[in-house]
Structure formats: structure tokens, C-alpha cells
Amino acid sequence: xxxxxxxxxxxxxxxxxxxxxxxxxxxxxxxxxxxxxxxxxxxxxxxxxxxxxxxxxxxxxxxxxxxxxxxxxxxxxxxxxxxxxxxxxxxxxxxxxxxxxxxxxxxxxxxxxxxxxxxxxxxxxxxxxxxxxxxxxxxxxxxxxxxxxxxxxxxxxxxxxxxxxxxxxxxxxxxxxxxxxxxxxxxxxxxxxxxxxxxxxxxxxxxxxxxxxxxxxxxxxxxxxxxxxxxxxxxxxxxxxxxxxxxxxxxxxxxxxxxxxxxxxxxxxxxxxxxxxxxxxxxxxxxxxxxxxxxxxxxxxxxxxxxxxxxxxxxxxxxxxxxxxxxxxxxxxxxxxxxxxxxxxxxxxxxxxxxxxxxxxxxxxxxxxxxxxxxxxxxxxxxxxxxxxxxxxxxxxxxxxxxxxxxxxx
Amino acid sequence: xxxxxxxxxxxxxxxxxxxxxxxxxxxxxxxxxxxxxxxxxxxxxxxxxxxxxxxxxxxxxxxxxxxxxxxxxxxxxxxxxxxxxxxxxxxxxxxxxxxxxxxxxxxxxxxxxxxxxxxxxxxxxxxxxxxxxxxxxxxxxxxxxxxxxxxxxxxxxxxxxxxxxxxxxxxxxxxxxxxxxxxxxxxxxxxxxxxxxxxxxxxxxxxxxxxxxxxxxxxxxxxxxxxxxxxxxxxxxxxxxxxxxxxxxxxxxxxxxxxxxxxxxxxxxxxxxxxxxxxxxxxxxxxxxxxxxxxxxxxxxxxxxxxxxxxxxxxxxxxxxxxxxxxxxxxxxxxxxxxxxxxxxxxxxxxxxxxxxxxxxxxxxxxxxxxxxxxxxxxxxxxxxxxxxxxxxxxxxxxxxxxxxxxxxx
Numbered sequence: 001x002x003x004x005x006x007x008x009x010x011x012x013x014x015x016x017x018x019x020x021x022x023x024x025x026x027x028x029x030x031x032x033x034x035x036x037x038x039x040x041x042x043x044x045x046x047x048x049x050x051x052x053x054x055x056x057x058x059x060x061x062x063x064x065x066x067x068x069x070x071x072x073x074x075x076x077x078x079x080x081x082x083x084x085x086x087x088x089x090x091x092x093x094x095x096x097x098x099x100x101x102x103x104x105x106x107x108x109x110x111x112x113x114x115x116x117x118x119x120x121x122x123x124x125x126x127x128x129x130x131x132x133x134x135x136x137x138x139x140x141x142x143x144x145x146x147x148x149x150x151x152x153x154x155x156x157x158x159x160x161x162x163x164x165x166x167x168x169x170x171x172x173x174x175x176x177x178x179x180x181x182x183x184x185x186x187x188x189x190x191x192x193x194x195x196x197x198x199x200x201x202x203x204x205x206x207x208x209x210x211x212x213x214x215x216x217x218x219x220x221x222x223x224x225x226x227x228x229x230x231x232x233x234x235x236x237x238x239x240x241x242x243x244x245x246x247x248x249x250x251x252x253x254x255x256x257x258x259x260x261x262x263x264x265x266x267x268x269x270x271x272x273x274x275x276x277x278x279x280x281x282x283x284x285x286x287x288x289x290x291x292x293x294x295x296x297x298x299x300x301x302x303x304x305x306x307x308x309x310x311x312x313x314x315x316x317x318x319x320x321x322x323x324x325x326x327x328x329x330x331x332x333x334x335x336x337x338x339x340x341x342x343x344x345x346x347x348x349x350x351x352x353x354x355x356x357x358x359x360x361x362x363x364x365x366x367x368x369x370x371x372x373x374x375x376x377x378x379x380x381x382x383x384x385x386x387x388x389x390x391x392x393x394x395x396x397x398x399x400x401x402x403x404x405x406x407x408x409x410x
Numbered sequence: 411x412x413x414x415x416x417x418x419x420x421x422x423x424x425x426x427x428x429x430x431x432x433x434x435x436x437x438x439x440x441x442x443x444x445x446x447x448x449x450x451x452x453x454x455x456x457x458x459x460x461x462x463x464x465x466x467x468x469x470x471x472x473x474x475x476x477x478x479x480x481x482x483x484x485x486x487x488x489x490x491x492x493x494x495x496x497x498x499x500x501x502x503x504x505x506x507x508x509x510x511x512x513x514x515x516x517x518x519x520x521x522x523x524x525x526x527x528x529x530x531x532x533x534x535x536x537x538x539x540x541x542x543x544x545x546x547x548x549x550x551x552x553x554x555x556x557x558x559x560x561x562x563x564x565x566x567x568x569x570x571x572x573x574x575x576x577x578x579x580x581x582x583x584x585x586x587x588x589x590x591x592x593x594x595x596x597x598x599x600x601x602x603x604x605x606x607x608x609x610x611x612x613x614x615x616x617x618x619x620x621x622x623x624x625x626x627x628x629x630x631x632x633x634x635x636x637x638x639x640x641x642x643x644x645x646x647x648x649x650x651x652x653x654x655x656x657x658x659x660x661x662x663x664x665x666x667x668x669x670x671x672x673x674x675x676x677x678x679x680x681x682x683x684x685x686x687x688x689x690x691x692x693x694x695x696x697x698x699x700x701x702x703x704x705x706x707x708x709x710x711x712x713x714x715x716x717x718x719x720x721x722x723x724x725x726x727x728x729x730x731x732x733x734x735x736x737x738x739x740x741x742x743x744x745x746x747x748x749x750x751x752x753x754x755x756x757x758x759x760x761x762x763x764x765x766x767x768x769x770x771x772x773x774x775x776x777x778x779x780x781x782x783x784x785x786x787x788x789x790x791x792x793x794x795x796x797x798x799x800x801x802x803x804x805x806x807x808x809x810x811x812x813x814x815x816x817x818x819x820x
Contacts, residue, residue: 080464
């Protein structure tokens with residue numbers, strides 16, 4: 001008997017049949033005696049349909065009206081799921097973001113949650129009802145409808161769990177948990193029973209797109225135990241919690257993340273004076289291009305080489321901007337590579353283990369893979385390599401850090 | 411420069427193209443300097459699509475969740491129309507029923523408006539904005555979403571006009587006004603420039619389904635001038651106002667209404683004792699069958715004949731119920747006719763003109779049409795006739811009361 005917040009995404013509620021399946025699962029949880037708050041997204045395809053209607057009218061619809069429009073998607077789902085529960089004899093009541101009163105700032109289409117009034121939900125829970133809440137949406141202090149941006153339903157679920165001090169926030173999705181790496185690349189990839197918030201953030205931002213990173217950060221901040229499970233299969237999923245060293249034999253590395261959507265740009269022979277990094281990167285960010293890794297080395301004769309990575313789609317634009325910058329700074333040349341990949345090892349265990357980097361570089365070297373860039377943080381090491389070696393590198397690292405096998409196996 | 415409430419129904423906003431056309435029209439009104447509140451329905455087909463989803467889940471969805479579901483239809487339209495106005499440089503802001511605060515009772519799916527907070531709308535109007543309101547929906551005192559029932563958008567428009575003391579409430583629809591009778595039946599039918607609330611109610615309830623009768627009653631009660639116009643053509647439409655004899659040469663009869671969906675039932679030789687009408691009609695109403703006309707005559711030997719009409723779809727069920735009643739009351743027999751039609755003449759002018767009924771009966775008699783039932787009110791006379799004479803009767807009456815011709819022509 002626990003208080004659980006369960007979140008089902010667009011694919012899990014994409015058809016009436018699937019909504020019925022979600023209702024079956026929620027009804028089982030209720031029969032086991034749990035108090036349940038269920039957060040749902042719009043039926044898959046619905047948000048895009050609504051955005052399509054808006055774009056038929058104008059290219060850049062006003063954000064306030066966009067929120068009024070797309071928030072109807074989740075409102076449809078909460079009504080249908082509540083009906084499906086009632087049909088099963090489970091008392092349920094739906095809430096829009098405004099009805100809960102999920103108070104946000106007024107940054108339409110990307111609002112941030114400021115406060116949650118849990119009183120109405122608490123009343124329903126005490127009366128034995130399942131509370132069904134529209135994800136992704138809230139209301140500002142003037143009563144305007146706001147949305148949290150794409151994927152914001154995960155954030156809604158975590159925020160409700162924090163406000164209600166729920167025992168667990170369960171995110172149901174189309175995978176059955178967080179894996180040591182992508183099982184499509186490495187046969188021996190295995191589901192992790194547990195992972196820390198920090199590791200999950202590094203894994204998510206590096207391309208293992210199971211959870212919205214913002215939701216994980218939120219869960220970490222308020223210490224809400226977060227579990228990723230499959231909507232379609234049974235299983236315990238992966239629990240994401242605070243780092244609790246007493247609790248587990250800490251592996252050095254928890255997982256291998258990777259990203260093949262990157263491109264690399266280098267501006268060489270830049271005069272090494274204060275502010276040169278700013279003068280290179282500001283025009284890039286002014287062009288709305290996001291920069292991922294940045295590496296700078298001091299070279300000979302007071303000149304330096306400056307390298308960074310961007311999303312592959314931004315490569316050509318970034319290169320044009322950079323060539324303009326190079327001529328302004330009297331840099332020697334601009335070079336780049338649109339066919340690179342990033343591979344990272346992630347694990348809180350590396351904090352207390354020396355030689356992790358060495359082991360990584362050795363594994364890659366053994367396979368004859370050249371490392372083009374290196375970047376490190378406290379719990380991850382990322383390298384950029386030629387894209388064609390990506391799968392080989394991931395498999396080599398997965399094996400070198402002994403991620404296969406029965407350790408932590410479910 | 412007037413304050414106008416304009417309502418556009420589902421057909422008028424049924425596609426993006428039509429929403430753009432509505433935006434053009436509203437923008438013109440704004441350019442003329444009017445203050446505008448625009449009420450819209452769901453895009454045509456949308457409400458039925460949503461009801462279809464609910465019915466896939468359960469046969470009788472809970473009314474509260476039904477309201478959460480179907481109210482999304484108008485919410486989509488207010489957002490899209492506001493965008494279309496903004497695209498035209500017209501400042502506009504959308505409101506759901508809950509955001510206006512259209513307070514209703516909690517009779518989900520058929521709620522009644524109790525109070526309207528006009529403060530927010532007034533603020534936007536003062537700031538030069540067009541206010542776009544979702545029709546058909548409101549909110550109860552606990553924040554639950556309610557709907558007013560089918561066609562309730564007309565009621566929303568009238569209620570807003572009353573609350574804002576608007577100069578006129580304009581209902582845009584797919585006809586260009588109220589006609590003396592159905593132009594498909596009588597070539598010479600003409601649009602009325604003016605009609606009274608009372609006449610409009612009789613016309614509407616008798617089958618000229620231009621406006622929701624409830625909206626007309628509401629407009630009459632609060633004396634809101636109501637105008638019916640075409641969304642697709644230009645024109646002045648028909649103005650529905652209080653009876654103002656000084657203002658116009660009152661015609662005796664304003665229009666001919668008719669209804670071919672009726673059936674007639676007679677129970678003969680009922681003992682003429684107090685309460686017999688109740689004993690006949692209560693079982694009918696208990697079976698959820700609505701009764702329209704009722705006629706009773708005292709016959710010979712303290713027995714009476716009792717005749718009433720019902721919707722043709724209810725004829726068989728009503729007959730079964732009535733045969734049961736007949737045996738309980740020891741009535742002589744039950745007879746009926748499923749192929750009748752009702753024709754009515756309507757006009758506030760008949761109050762002050764004698765001989766209107768005579769003129770009606772004479773016109774029908776001249777065509778050899780037998781009258782099977784007669785029912786009268788202060789401003790209308792209805793007769794039931796054999797269905798096959800319906801068109802003939804309507805044309806004869808339209809001509810007898812001189813409804814053709816240039817009088818009142820636009």
C-alpha cells in the first residue's frame with residue numbers, strides 16, 4: 001500500500017485499445033491497495049495534428065494560443081481514461097493542469113512549474129478515487145493555460161510525486177528500463193536495476209532518450225524515486241535514486257552512451273588572447289546553434305586551436321559563421337568533419353576509481369580506433385571518434401568495463 | 411461603433427479555410443470600429459468524433475468526463491480563430507468557458523448558466539482586443555467543466571450579450587435569416603426583416619430550426635436584440651426583438667411553420683372522470699416519450715376521446731403503452747396515424763385581429779384538406795393534417811395570409 005504517481009506517454013494511450021490496457025493496469029494497482037495518481041499525455045499523433053492545424057493558419061502561431069490549442073490533447077486522454085476506469089468499477093476523476101492548479105510561470109510553450117496545489121487531489125485520494133491528471137500543462141497566475149514543452153508530461157509526474165510526497169514516480173514507456181547501452185548495438189546490453197539521478201542525466205543527455213532530462217533533474221532535486229517501466233510488458237524496470245553507496249556494490253561504469261548526430265569544427269591558429277573563446281562562440285550562439293563539447297589547446301607561437309561539436313544539422317551553417325569569424329580574428333584556417341560520433345562512459349563509481357580513463361583509451365586503442373577529442377566530467381568521459389567505428393567502440397567499452405553478465409541482473 | 415456579440419456555428423468554422431473567412435469578417439467589423447466578442451462552436455464533425463471515442467469505451471460515459479472530453483472541441487476553435495485574427499493584425503484573446511467564468515449549475519451535459527463574470531472580457535475590450543469565447547461550455551462552482559447541451563453555443567452568445575449589455579447578438583449560420591416559411595416548399599417565401607421573440611420561439615419549436623429555442627427565450631427574457639445572418643453571404647439577416655407595435659405595420663401572420671415528423675394517437679371512450687388525462691399521459695412520459703399537441707373532447711355517455719401527437723420515431727412504443735393504459739381504463743379503443751403533419755400559422759398580429767382562424771380553415775377547405783386536430787395559443791394556430799397535403803397546405807396558407815410580395819422585403 002503505497003502512494004504512486006504513474007505516467008503513461010502518448011504511445012501507451014495512442015488508441016482506445018491501449019487506453020483500455022492502461023486502465024486494466026491501473027485497476028490492478030488499485031486492487032493491490034495502492035493510492036494512485038495517473039498522469040497521461042495526448043494520444044500519439046494528436047499533438048502533431050493540432051500543431052498542423054495551427055501551421056495552416058500561420059507560420060509562427062502566438063504561444064498563448066498554441067498552449068490553448070495543444071493542451072486539448074491531454075484533456076481528451078484524461079476524460080477517456082477516467083471513463084475506462086469507471087467502466088471497470090474503479091472510481092476516478094480527471095483533472096486538467098488548471099483544475100489541479102499546477103501553477104507555472106507565463107513562459108508559454110516552455111513554462112516552468114512553480115507550485116502545485118495538492119489539496120483537491122488529496123481529497124479524491126482519501127475518498128478512494130484514482131486521480132487522472134493531464135500531463136504537460138499548467139496555468140499561470142492569471143488563469144492562462146500554459147504548457148511545459150515537449151515531453152513535459154514526465155515533469156508533471158515528478159512534480160506531482162514531489163508535491164504529494166509519493167513513494168515512487170513510475171514512468172511507463174515503450175522500453176522496459178534503462179540499459180547499459182543500446183541493445184540494438186550490443187547484444188549483451190542488460191537492463192540496470194538501479195541507476196543514480198546523476199548517471200541518468202548523463203545517459204539521457206548523451207542520447208539514451210528514455211526520460212526527459214528535466215524530469216530527472218527535478219526528481220533528483222526533490223529526491224523522488226523514479227522508476228522506468230514498460231507499458232506493454234511486466235517487469236520491475238529501472239529505479240533511479242540518489243547515490244547510496246551503502247546499498248550496492250558500486251560498479252565503476254554503469255553504462256555506455258553514444259550519439260551519432262554530431263559534427264566537429266576546428267578553427268586553427270587563433271591568436272591566444274583573453275576573450276578569443278567568447279569571440280568565436282558568441283556568433284555561433286547568436287545564430288541559435290547549440291554547442292556540445294568544447295576543447296581548446298594552447299599551441300605554438302601564442303596561437304591556439306579551438307574545436308567544438310554541434311548537431312550535424314547545424315554543421316553547414318556553423319561552418320559559414322566560423323569562416324567569417326576566422327577572417328575577423330586573422331585565424332589560420334577553419335576545418336571540420338560532419339561524420340563523427342561521440343561515445344561516453346558514465347558512472348558514479350569512477351569518482352573513487354583511478355585509471356578509468358586509461359582503461360577506456362586502452363580498449364579503443366586495442367581496436368585501432370583513433371580518439372579525436374576528449375572531454376571529462378566527474379562521472380563521465382566522452383570521446384569523439386570517426387563515425388564508422390561507433391558500434392565497434394561501444395561494444396569494446398561495454399566489454400572492457402564488464403557490463404555484460406549477471407551482476408545487477410533482474 | 412457598437413458592442414456586438416457574434417456567434418459562428420460548427421459549419422462556419424468547419425475547416426481552416428472557413429475559420430480564415432470568419433477572421434476576415436471579424437476583422438472587417440473591427441475595422442469599422444465595433445467592439446467584438448466572438449463565440450464559436452467546435453469545428454463541424456469534431457463533437458461527434460469525440461463522442462465516438464467515448465462510446466468505444468462505454469455505452470453511457472459518465473457525464474462529468476463527457477463534458478471534459480467534448481469541451482475540447484470549442485477550445486481548439488477559439489485558439490485557431492484567435493491565431494487567424496492575430497495573423498490579420500487584429501489583437502485577440504481566447505477564453506474557455508472556465509476562463510471567462512461562465513458559472514453554471516452542475517447538471518453535466520445540460521447545465522444552465524447562472525452567472526457570467528464579464529470583468530476579464532471588459533478589460534480586453536477596453537484594451538482594443540477581440541474576445542474569442544468557447545461556446546457551449548461553462549464551469550460549476552467547484553471548477554468542474556460543464557456543457558450546456560447541443561446547440562448551447564447560441565445560448566452562450568446570448569448570455570454574454572446580456573451580461574455585457576451588448577447592442578446586438580448576431581448569430582451567423584448557414585441561412586441568411588428567418589423566412590416566412592421553408593423556401594424549399596414555397597417559392598415565394600421571403601426573409602423577414604424583423605420578428606418578435608415570441609414568434610421566433612413558435613417558429614423554432616415548430617420546425618424552423620434556425621436558432622436554439624433556449625437561446626431565443628434567454629434573449630427575450632433579457633431583451634437582447636438577436637440577429638440571424640449568413641456566414642457565407644452579405645445581408646442584414648433577420649432581427650429578433652421585443653414586440654414593438656409602434657415600430658411596424660404589424661402583419662397578421664408572420665410565418666408558416668410545419669413539422670412532418672409527427673404521429674397521432676387516439677384513445678376513445680375513456681370514462682370522463684377527474685385524473686383520466688394524467689392516467690393516460692403519465693405512462694407515456696414515464697417511457698420518456700415527449701408529447702406535443704393534446705386535444706380532448708367530451709363525448710356522449712360521460713365518455714371522452716383523448717388525442718395527442720408524438721415524434722414519429724416514438725409512435726410504435728407509444729401505441730404499445732397506450733394499449734396497456736386502455737385496458738386498465740376500460741377505454742373503448744386505441745387508434746393512430748403515423749403519417750400526419752402539423753402546420754401552424756404564427757404571428758403576434760393575430761392577437762388583435764379577429765377571424766384569423768376562419769381565414770386559415772377557409773384556405774385549407776378551399777384545397778379540400780381535412781383538418782384532423784386543432785390547437786391554438788395566443789400567437790399561433792396549429793392544425794394536424796394528412797401528411798400528403800403538407801406542401802399544398804403550406805402554399806395555400808402562405809398565399810392566404812399574403813406573405814409573398816414586397817412587404818418587409820430587404
